[in-house]
Amino acid sequence: MGSSEERVVAVIMVGGPTKGTRFRPLSLNVPKPLFPLAGQPMVHHPISACSRIPNLAQIYLIGFYEEREFALYVSAISNELKVPVRYLREDRPHGSAGGLYTFRDYILEENPSHIFLLNCDVCCSFPLSQMLDAHKNYGGMGTILVIKVSAESANQFGELVADPVTNELLHYTEKPETFVSDLINCGVYIFTPDIFKAIQDSFTQRKDRDYLRLDQDILSPLAGKKELYTYETRDFWEQIKTPGMSLKCSGLYLAQFRRTSPILLAGSKGSRSAAIIDDVYIHPSAKVHPSAKIGPNVSISANARIGAGARLISCIILDDVEIKGEGDYNAKLGITILGESVAVEDEVVVINSIVLPNKTLNVSVQEEIIL
Numbered sequence: 001m002g003s004s005e006e007r008v009v010a011v012i013m014v015g016g017p018t019k020g021t022r023f024r025p026l027s028l029n030v031p032k033p034l035f036p037l038a039g040q041p042m043v044h045h046p047i048s049a050c051s052r053i054p055n056l057a058q059i060y061l062i063g064f065y066e067e068r069e070f071a072l073y074v075s076a077i078s079n080e081l082k083v084p085v086r087y088l089r090e091d092r093p094h095g096s097a098g099g100l101y102t103f104r105d106y107i108l109e110e111n112p113s114h115i116f117l118l119n120c121d122v123c124c125s126f127p128l129s130q131m132l133d134a135h136k137n138y139g140g141m142g143t144i145l146v147i148k149v150s151a152e153s154a155n156q157f158g159e160l161v162a163d164p165v166t167n168e169l170l171h172y173t174e175k176p177e178t179f180v181s182d183l184i185n186c187g188v189y190i191f192t193p194d195i196f197k198a199i200q201d202s203f204t205q206r207k208d209r210d211y212l213r214l215d216q217d218i219l220s221p222l223a224g225k226k227e228l229y230t231y232e233t234r235d236f237w238e239q240i241k242t243p244g245m246s247l248k249c250s251g252l253y254l255a256q257f258r259r260t261s262p263i264l265l266a267g268s269k270g271s272r273s274a275a276i277i278d279d280v281y282i283h284p285s286a287k288v289h290p291s292a293k294i295g296p297n298v299s300i301s302a303n304a305r306i307g308a309g310a311r312l313i314s315c316i317i318l319d320d321v322e323i324k325g326e327g328d329y330n331a332k333l334g335i336t337i338l339g340e341s342v343a344v345e346d347e348v349v350v351i352n353s354i355v356l357p358n359k360t361l362n363v364s365v366q367e368e369i370i371l
């Protein structure tokens with residue numbers, strides 16, 4: 001447990017409605033941070049990890065979505081977790097460090113000894129308490145969660161070099177063109193309030209700018225100055241930039257629920273329930289016909305209706321979807337995401353596809369995005 005003078009706040013960077021992102025077709029009706037993974041909004045996973053940090057005073061979500069998009073969720077989750085959660089809206093994107101700096105007065109109001117900063121679009125076990133302990137041992141201004149990835153994939157991330165003995169961050173390059181290291185930045189940090197001084201100094205040096213990135217503008221120049229350290233996770237970690245990754249991450253979080261809160265997963269509740277294979281989430285208001293067969297890696301949201309004999313493998317089913325099931329040949333869905341209020345007629349087979357809200361599918365589709 002933390003000591004009494006310790007006071008922690010957490011900031012989650014939720015981004016905003018940017019055009020042309022790879023995730024966009026999916027988030028038309030719901031902002032990306034609220035897209036369901038394992039039946040919970042994406043941002044719920046880091047929030048729930050933060051709520052387990054000892055001495056946590058506040059959670060801030062910073063982004064440039066409209067307030068109303070988060071209002072309901074923020075009040076519901078504050079009540080549920082008994083931790084104050086507050087959404088702070090930027091008038092426009094100021095970069096990850098600029099966005100954090102914009103709200104320094106709100107954050108410092110809590111008089112925190114430590115500030116967690118988390119990217120919303122990463123999927124991991126968020127080993128935050130372990131990070132905090134490691135950070136206190138290292139000293140310095142901040143500690144970055146890092147992971148080893150394959151050399152081929154490392155260039156999509158911030159690549160870094162750390163001292164193998166002290167774990168000090170020695171060198172940092174954001175998405176380099178030539179290979180630097182297979183150790184990468186996970187987008188999860190802990191800082192002391194001195195981070196605001198570092199951002200302020202950087203703004204002072206660049207008087208012409210009101211946009212600062214945490215990676216290039218702040219972390220890179222601080223490497224090798226005994227200010228930043230690394231904490232390596234050996235658990236799962238993925239970045240969630242595409243719909244395909246959201247399916248994979250939904251599966252990772254379902255598997256985590258199996259270990260940490262199996263009560264959230266669908267089980268065989270008596271003879272009248274559907275056949276459930278491995279990890280499956282079914283919202284309590286969804287109706288699944290007893291003859292349906294669901295799983296592995298399926299998440300079914302509120303008020304969905306899954307008809308007789310339907311077969312679902314690796315799917316995310318959003319609110320109010322209807323999958324019909326009558327006759328001898330039933331609907332089959334695999335590696336598929338169905339948007340809100342989509343209807344799938346019986347006998348239809350949907351493989352490797354994304355279907356946008358309110359569509360009706362009466363023919364089979366494969367490897368398609370139905371807009």
Ligand SMILES: Nc1ncnc2c1ncn2[C@@H]1O[C@H](COP(=O)(O)OP(=O)(O)O[C@H]2O[C@H](CO)[C@@H](O)[C@H](O)[C@H]2O)[C@@H](O)[C@H]1O
Binds near residue numbers: 016156184
């Ligand atoms: N002004 C702003 N206000 C609110 N939210 C904002 C914001 N600017 C960005 N965000 C949000 O912060 C997160 C990080 O986004 P960035 O575009 O800064 O970096 P990226 O995700 O490419 O890489 C980063 O994250 C990967 C890990 O996923 C690292 O490897 C890499 O080094 C690091 O730069 C996203 O969730 C984004 O929506």
